[in-house]
Amino acid sequence: MTDVEIEFITSDVLKGRSIEEKMRYILDHVKDSKILVIEESLSAQEEVALIEETMRQVNKKFQGIEVSTLRERAEEGIREKLIKLLGGSTGGITVIGPSKLVKKIKKEPQQITMLAGEASEK
Numbered sequence: 818m819t820d821v822e823i824e825f826i827t828s829d830v831l832k833g834r835s836i837e838e839k840m841r842y843i844l845d846h847v848k849d850s851k852i853l854v855i856e857e858s859l860s861a862q863e864e865v866a867l868i869e870e871t872m873r874q875v876n877k878k879f880q881g882i883e884v885s886t887l888r889e890r891a892e893e894g895i896r897e898k899l900i901k902l903l904g905g906s907t908g909g910i911t912v913i914g915p916s917k918l919v920k921k922i923k924k925e926p927q928q929i930t931m932l933a934g935e936a937s938e939k
Contacts, residue, residue, distance in 0.1 A: 828857040858909025883919035886911045
């Protein structure tokens with residue numbers, strides 16, 4: 818069995834980057850056969866951009882990505898409203914991996930379960 822590398826990334830790594838720079842960072846790491854766990858959820862706009870850029874880069878060597886995002890809490894108190902007003906995010910998590918490694922993703926309201934590994938050769 819081949820090892821699977823998982824990289825945990827704080828929101829600071831992507832903060833201040835343009836959408837294009839974020840997509841380049843994510844895809845460069847995923848193309849290196851890494852599964853990324855990002856501390857913050859990607860915005861809907863960022864997810865669309867990621868999928869569009871991935872589709873442009875798909876070939877025999879890079880088969881695409883699997884993405885699952887847990888959004889921030891639905892309940893909004895004063896703290897959450899203030900953070901959003903100031904342009905921040907109150908949470909969430911995004912998991913992104915190469916299609917060739919991700920066998921299954923199960924998403925529930927408060928958790929993501931991923932089964933990953935290289936396909937066995939027959």
